[in-house]
Amino acid sequence: MSEIEFGKSLSRTETTIPGLEIFDLPVHGDSRGWFKENWQRDKMTALGLADFGPVQNNVSFNDAVGTTRGIHAEPWDKWVSIATGRIFGAWVDLREGPSFGAVFTAELDPSKAIFVPRGVGNSYQTLEPDTAYTYLVNDHWSADASYSFLNLADEASAIEWPIPLAEAEVSAKDLAHPRLAEVVPVAPRKTLVIGSGGQLGTALGAEFEGLGNVEWTTRADFDLGSAALADARRWRDYDTIINAAAYTAVDRAETPEGRSDAWAVNAAGPAALARIASEHGITLVHVSSDYVFDGSSDRPYREDDVVCPLGVYGQTKAAGDIAVATAPRHYIVRTSWVIGSGNNFVRTMASLAERGIDPKVVDDQRGRLTFAAEIARLIRHLLEVRPQFGVYNLTSDGATSTWADIARTVFTLAGHDAARVTGVSTEEYFASATSPVAPRPANSALDLSRVVDTGFAPRSGDELLREYLVS
Incomplete structure (x- = not known):
C-alpha cells in the first residue's frame, strides 16, 4: 500500500x-x-x-x-x-x-x-x-x-x-x-446562430463560413417564445449561442401590436436564452443598442453607464440586456446605427442621389455607423480571445457625425453634390407624421476603449463607408 x-x-x-x-x-x-x-x-x-x-x-x-x-x-x-x-x-x-x-x-x-x-x-x-x-x-x-x-x-x-x-x-x-x-474525432461543441436571416445573421454567415460546428436558424424554424425551448436541443452539445434576432422597427414598437412584438423578441426571448445558457454552461452572445440610453450625456457612453431608455424599443432592448447579463458566460455587444445587407439609410441616400432627389435629413442626432460585418468580426474575436465576460461597445472609429453629415458623405462618394442634402431637426423631420414616432437619443456615441483593450481594432467609419458603397 x-x-x-x-x-x-x-x-x-x-x-x-x-x-x-x-x-x-x-x-x-x-x-x-x-x-x-x-x-x-x-x-x-x-x-x-x-x-x-x-x-x-x-x-x-x-x-x-x-x-x-x-x-x-x-x-x-x-x-x-x-x-x-x-x-x-x-x-x-x-x-x-x-x-x-x-x-x-x-x-x-x-x-x-x-x-x-x-x-x-x-x-x-x-x-x-x-x-x-x-x-x-x-x-x-x-x-x-x-x-x-x-x-x-x-x-x-x-x-x-x-x-x-x-x-x-x-x-x-x-x-x-x-x-x-x-477513431472518429470528437467535434467541438456547437455554435447556434439565432436570426440568421437578418442583416447581422447574413454578416455572421460570411464571417463563420466553412465552420462545420455552426448551426443556423431563422424565426420560422426556431421560436424563441416556445414553451418547449428548454428541450429544443441537447443543449450540453452547444458551447455558444449567438442571438442575432431583434425587433428593430422603433416607430412601430410605439403601437399596441408593435409593443407586444418588441417585448417578445427583444426581452422575453433573450431571457429564455439566458436561462438555457445558465443551466448548461453556454456562452451567450447578444447584440444591444444605443437606444438603451436617453442621449443626454455630453460624452460617449461607456459600458457601465446606467441605462435610461426613452421609448418602447429602447426599453425592450434594455430589458433584454439585463436578462442576458444573468447568464454567467455572456457577451453583450452594444452598437449604434447599424448598416448591413438589404435596405438601410446608406443605400437609401445613394439611391436618392442617383435619382436626383434632394433629401432633408436629421442633423441634431450624433453618433457613428456600425457595419454588420464589423459586429460579426468582433463576435468572432470575443469567442476566440475570450476576454472578461460583459458588455462591449462597438461602432466604427473616428469622429461622430449627424445623419445629415453621413448623407452628404454618401452623396460625395457617389459623385453628387453634397449641398443637395438639407439638414433639419428631428422635430421638423417628423412634424407631418401620422403614426406614432419613437423618441431618438440625441447622442448615440459609444466609448470604444474597452473593446480596444481586448486587442480588437475598430476600423475607420469613412473607410468602411467607402468600401460598403462599392461592394
Whole structure:
C-alpha cells in the first residue's frame, strides 16, 4: 500500500494535452485517518480551473488490482479524484484538432485529482485492491449521448500499462474498441446562430463560413417564445449561442401590436436564452443598442453607464440586456446605427442621389455607423480571445457625425453634390407624421476603449463607408 502525501498545498499543473490539468490536493491526516476537500469551487477556479458546473457525482469501486477501464471520451467534462487506493491513468486526446492523439499518463492517489475536458479519452488501471475513485461531471448521463472510444492496446498511443493488459481485468467491450486510425474525432461543441436571416445573421454567415460546428436558424424554424425551448436541443452539445434576432422597427414598437412584438423578441426571448445558457454552461452572445440610453450625456457612453431608455424599443432592448447579463458566460455587444445587407439609410441616400432627389435629413442626432460585418468580426474575436465576460461597445472609429453629415458623405462618394442634402431637426423631420414616432437619443456615441483593450481594432467609419458603397 502506498503512503498518502499529507500537507501539500493546493496547486494546478498543465499537462501535454490542452485543458487536461493535474491538481495537488491538501490532505490532512492523523492516527484516525485523513480528510481532504475533494472539490472546492472558489479555491480551484481561483487557480484557473474552468468553472465547469458539475451536476452529477459518480463513484467507481474496483475490487482487484489490475482492473482496467477505457479508453472512453465522453461528451462532458470530468473532475476525477481518488477516494481510496491508487490508480494509473492514461488520457488520449480524441478531439478534432492539432492535438488529436496526444497521450498523457500519471499515477493518482487521494492527494491528486485531474480535470478531464470533454472529448479527451480517459482510462484507469487500479494499482491497489479496494480502489475507489469519484468523478464529477457537468451533464447527466443520457442514453443518446455520443461517445468516442480508443483501444487500450492501440499501438500509436503506446501506453505502458504497469500491469500488462494480458494480465489485467478488462471487459470484452473495452478490448473491442477501435485503433486510433479508425477513431472518429470528437467535434467541438456547437455554435447556434439565432436570426440568421437578418442583416447581422447574413454578416455572421460570411464571417463563420466553412465552420462545420455552426448551426443556423431563422424565426420560422426556431421560436424563441416556445414553451418547449428548454428541450429544443441537447443543449450540453452547444458551447455558444449567438442571438442575432431583434425587433428593430422603433416607430412601430410605439403601437399596441408593435409593443407586444418588441417585448417578445427583444426581452422575453433573450431571457429564455439566458436561462438555457445558465443551466448548461453556454456562452451567450447578444447584440444591444444605443437606444438603451436617453442621449443626454455630453460624452460617449461607456459600458457601465446606467441605462435610461426613452421609448418602447429602447426599453425592450434594455430589458433584454439585463436578462442576458444573468447568464454567467455572456457577451453583450452594444452598437449604434447599424448598416448591413438589404435596405438601410446608406443605400437609401445613394439611391436618392442617383435619382436626383434632394433629401432633408436629421442633423441634431450624433453618433457613428456600425457595419454588420464589423459586429460579426468582433463576435468572432470575443469567442476566440475570450476576454472578461460583459458588455462591449462597438461602432466604427473616428469622429461622430449627424445623419445629415453621413448623407452628404454618401452623396460625395457617389459623385453628387453634397449641398443637395438639407439638414433639419428631428422635430421638423417628423412634424407631418401620422403614426406614432419613437423618441431618438440625441447622442448615440459609444466609448470604444474597452473593446480596444481586448486587442480588437475598430476600423475607420469613412473607410468602411467607402468600401460598403462599392461592394
